[in-house]
Amino acid sequence: MEFQIHRSNVLIGEGDPLTGDRLFAEDVASNDIVILDGVVVKNRYGSVTPLGTISNSQRIHIDYPLVSISEKPLEPEVEYIVSPEMRVIDIRHMSDVSDETDTSPDVTIDSQGIISVDLDNGDDGLYKTDEIEKLIDKLQWALDAVRELEDRNLIG
Amino acid sequence: MKHSRLLLAVALICTWFSPVAHSTSCYLIGDSVAANVASAFPQCGNDTQPGLTTADAVTRYASLPSVQLTIIALGRDDSNPSYASLMKLRKQIHSPHVMWILPPEQDKKLLVESVAILFKDKITNK
Numbered sequence: 001m002e003f004q005i006h007r008s009n010v011l012i013g014e015g016d017p018l019t020g021d022r023l024f025a026e027d028v029a030s031n032d033i034v035i036l037d038g039v040v041v042k043n044r045y046g047s048v049t050p051l052g053t054i055s056n057s058q059r060i061h062i063d064y065p066l067v068s069i070s071e072k073p074l075e076p077e078v079e080y081i082v083s084p085e086m087r088v089i090d091i092r093h094m095s096d097v098s099d100e101t102d103t104s105p106d107v108t109i110d111s112q113g114i115i116s117v118d119l120d121n122g123d124d125g126l127y128k129t130d131e132i133e134k135l136i137d138k139l140q141w142a143l144d145a146v147r148e149l150e151d152r153n154l155i156g
Numbered sequence: 157m158k159h160s161r162l163l164l165a166v167a168l169i170c171t172w173f174s175p176v177a178h179s180t181s182c183y184l185i186g187d188s189v190a191a192n193v194a195s196a197f198p199q200c201g202n203d204t205q206p207g208l209t210t211a212d213a214v215t216r217y218a219s220l221p222s223v224q225l226t227i228i229a230l231g232r233d234d235s236n237p238s239y240a241s242l243m244k245l246r247k248q249i250h251s252p253h254v255m256w257i258l259p260p261e262q263d264k265k266l267l268v269e270s271v272a273i274l275f276k277d278k279i280t281n282k
Contacts, residue, residue: 141281142192145229145257148280154225154255155182155197 181224185217189257190229200227209234210241217248226251231259231268242271257281 149155184194188206201221208216210230220226226249231237237259246254255278258265265282272279 141232141260142189145189145193145280146196149193149197149227154253155200
């Protein structure tokens with residue numbers, strides 16, 4: 001597993017990831033991070049932009065990439081998951097992925113490198129940007145550790 | 157006698173360099189960073205708890221499995237990590253190889269790193 005994450009060069013897809021976003025497959029191969037079915041992103045100028053206002057398939061550069069909100073789990077057969085150079089970020093409601101006693105945001109990276117971010121402490125459909133930022137920082141830190149462990153080849 | 161020592165040395169070297177030994181002999185402990193990292197290495201055992209403090213870690217990890225490599229991430233979720241707790245925890249770990257994932261904050265990083273240096277452990281996220 002190899003992580004190639006930068007804070008730019010991010011492809012943002014919106015709409016149904018099982019249909020329209022499939023058209024992005026070629027673009028995805030040249031991007032490190034793909035944002036799916038998102039609600040908000042914080043762009044390079046610091047403003048928060050509803051993804052719905054960005055036209056489909058538009059690629060923009062942002063300093064703050066990994067923001068995506070999805071109420072349904074990623075479908076495993078989606079083509080864009082397969083590239084080892086990219087990471088798909090999937091933020092879900094807690095009710096989909098976690099137990100109800102866990103009230104803290106949670107980030108997990110599975111063996112395919114797919115990252116799931118579980119947010120349960122905001123109102124449905126409303127997410128706090130600062131919380132997402134904290135999650136991203138935490139995630140980035142963990143990814144740095146994973147990458148270093150892999151580089152050193154200490155874990156088979 | 158010389159022959160048996162040679163065999164022992166070969167066995168030890170084979171154990172350390174064997175892919176099987178590597179893949180089954182690692183264990184991750186610590187806070188939310190450890191939890192995130194653990195999910196990327198399913199071949200390792202783990203016992204992690206988001207929000208875990210250094211003080212709580214001493215109790216939680218009073219008994220740890222015997223593995224080749226123990227990886228620890230602590231400090232990030234602790235507003236006031238304790239040097240004494242980190243030292244106590246480290247003394248409870250008997251793996252031949254120990255690696256610390258340093259926390260991002262500079263003061264915490266120095267604290268954890270000082271323990272790692274003392275025990276000649278490996279570190280990441282420097």
